[in-house]
Amino acid sequence: MSDKPPTDGRTRLPPTNAPGRVKEVSSVSNPIVKDIRSLAQKRHREETGLFLAEGLKLVVDALDAGWQIQTLVIAKSASGHELLERTAARTVALGADVLEANNKVLEAITRRDNPQSAVGVFKRRLTQLAQLEAGKGDVIVALDRVRDPGNLGTVLRTADAVGAKGVIVIGDSVDPFSLETVRATMGSIFSVPLARVSEAEFLEWRARFRGLVVGTHMEGTVDYRTPKYDAQPTLLVMGNEQAGLTEALAKACDVLARIPQAGRADSLNLAIATGVMLFEARRGSLRL
Secondary structure (H helix, E strand, O other): OOOOOOOOOOOOOOOOOOOOOEEEEOOOOOHHHHHHHHOOOHHHHHHHOEEEEEOHHHHHHHHHOOOOEEEEEEEHHHOOOHHHHHHHHHHHHOOOEEEEEOHHHHHHHHOOOOOOOEEEEEEOOOOOHHHOOOOOOOEEEEEEOOOOHHHHHHHHHHHHHHOOOEEEEEOOOOOOOOHHHHHHHOOHHHOOOEEEEOHHHHHHHHOOOOOEEEEEOOOOOEEOOOOOHHHOOEEEEEOEOOOEOOHHHHHOOOEEEEOOOOOOOOOOOHHHHHHHHHHHHOHHHHOO
């Protein structure tokens, strides 16, 4: 693998159909390391279709779920760790490269003082709205212009926990493949079908959705526990952290619900509110 920059404008990251190799890297100025570091920026993730997953657990979760790995960066100091070495061998067998790096390189890639022992570069995967299917008692959650990566990651993790059939990210939202969002999912991003659409695309799909559409709204008059979620497929529509749902999205809901509050807080955190709604919608299916 050459450290010379490419002359054709393409990424230096190795193609996934190339034989997997193991190489030691020790400098943050290494061209391959620079390309991996650039994936911290949304523009480069969009251009390359790649993103970072930090932590051995997330890497293994992604591989187990069949996600396409491009490069695995592992800590040289963790040499001898059985699962890490098995994962490296698995990566090479899949035709991807393994980079053995020092802590300085890992810190630069992850932007953390105490990086974990593995960082995977994976190919992004999104689901088309037409591919989302929900039957009686199933739930899909749609998020309008979610701006906080922690909120989005937590919603994906919660959706995974309740067995939701998908998460839809609408409009000008945080990138679900940012390093911060992927961290917050704790690996659930690899398990939950995820779609990214404009508001117009969502409304067109919603018009064909056969089921109950429930949105949370400050002006909602229906207690969130009232709808009969288990009688049909349910689409939960959750609004932006500050502004709530747009007028068009609110009008697209069959029910505008409200979560009662006893204290002085005027609203709930988006991830908390979505968790409450998801567990209520799936309560019948989750009984032990």
